[in-house]
Amino acid sequence: MGLADKYLPYYTVEExxxxxxxxxxxxxxPYALASPSIEHQRVVRNLLVELDKEIKNxxxxxxxxPDIDYYVSEDTVVRPDVIVICxxxxxxVTITPKIIFEIxxxxxxxMDEHVKYELYEREGVEYYxxxxxxxxxxxxxxFHLENNRYKKIFETIDGNFEFILNGCKLRVDFSKIL
Numbered sequence: 817m818g819l820a821d822k823y824l825p826y827y828t829v830e831e832x833x834x835x836x837x838x839x840x841x842x843x844x845x846p847y848a849l850a851s852p853s854i855e856h857q858r859v860v861r862n863l864l865v866e867l868d869k870e871i872k873n874x875x876x877x878x879x880x881x882p883d884i885d886y887y888v889s890e891d892t893v894v895r896p897d898v899i900v901i902c903x904x905x906x907x908x909v910t911i912t913p914k915i916i917f918e919i920x921x922x923x924x925x926x927m928d929e930h931v932k933y934e935l936y937e938r939e940g941v942e943y944y945x946x947x948x949x950x951x952x953x954x955x956x957x958x959f960h961l962e963n964n965r966y967k968k969i970f971e972t973i974d975g976n977f978e979f980i981l982n983g984c985k986l987r988v989d990f991s992k993i994l
Contacts, residue, residue, distance in 0.1 A: 829893045842931060844891040856897075856919045859949045862993045863898050863917060867986065871900070874984035878902040884909055886916075888939055894932065902982060914981050915943040922950070933959070937966045943979055949994055956990050 826844035838849035852860075860882050867880040880900050886909045887893050899913035916936055918928040928946055936944050937959075944959045944966060955973050959966035970977050974991035 826891070828890050829887060830890075832893065838895070840894045842892050842894065842935060847927065849895060850921070850923055852919075853921065855949050856921060859919050859947055859993060860897055863947075863988075866988050866992055867898070867900060870986040870988070874981075874986065876902060876982050876984050877904075878914065878981060878984075879905075881909075886910075886913060888935070892935070894935065896932075900979075900981065900986075912940050914941070915945065915979055916941050917945045917947060920946050920948045933966065937961065937964075940964075942981075947990075947993065954994050956994070 824845055827841060827846055828844070829841060832839055832841045832846065835846075840847045840849060864880055864882055871878055871880055878900055879902075880898060882898050883895060884899065885893050885895050886899065896913070896916045897919045898917040899909070900915040901909060901911065901913045903911050905911075916932075918924070918932060920928045933944065940961060942961050944961075946957045946959075948955050948957075955971060956977075957968060958970040958977060960969045961967075972990055974994065976987060976989050979986040979988065
């Protein structure tokens with residue numbers, strides 16, 4: 817353990833909830849959230865439209881929610897770009913989402929590909945989807961939880977994918993997302 821690790825601050829979600837600005841907290845370590853780009857918000861909007869339509873066709877007790885805090889533990893709260901969650905929601909999200917989508921920007925690559933990947937895998941998020949909207953690198957990666965480990969099951973620039981949730985198929989056409 818280096819000096820920086822030894823002296824990193826440790827905070828709780830209760831403390832974080834009193835702060836100004838937008839913060840994620842992972843195992844007690846704070847991470848500032850950047851303001852999203854216009855392209856990021858367009859991808860979120862397109863994704864919401866596609867997913868909402870599919871979920872309504874399924875008739876499940878699942879819903880798609882953007883930009884909401886997911887409370888993992890007393891020292892961990894994250895704000896995924898889009899989640900699909902099933903069950904009875906109360907005032908805040910404390911149950912594990914079935915699908916999490918992160919829109920990856922140059923400033924969030926390390927967090928999305930490593931830190932959140934490991935966190936979501938550990939917490940049992942069934943599907944983790946990384947969307948890269950940057951023009952020269954546009955693509956999508958989808959990971960599925962198998963035997964408590966993520967396995968990459970899909971990568972595309974503009975293909976279709978069917979998520980299976982509670983026996984329902986949610987088809988997403990990524991050419992309409994990116």
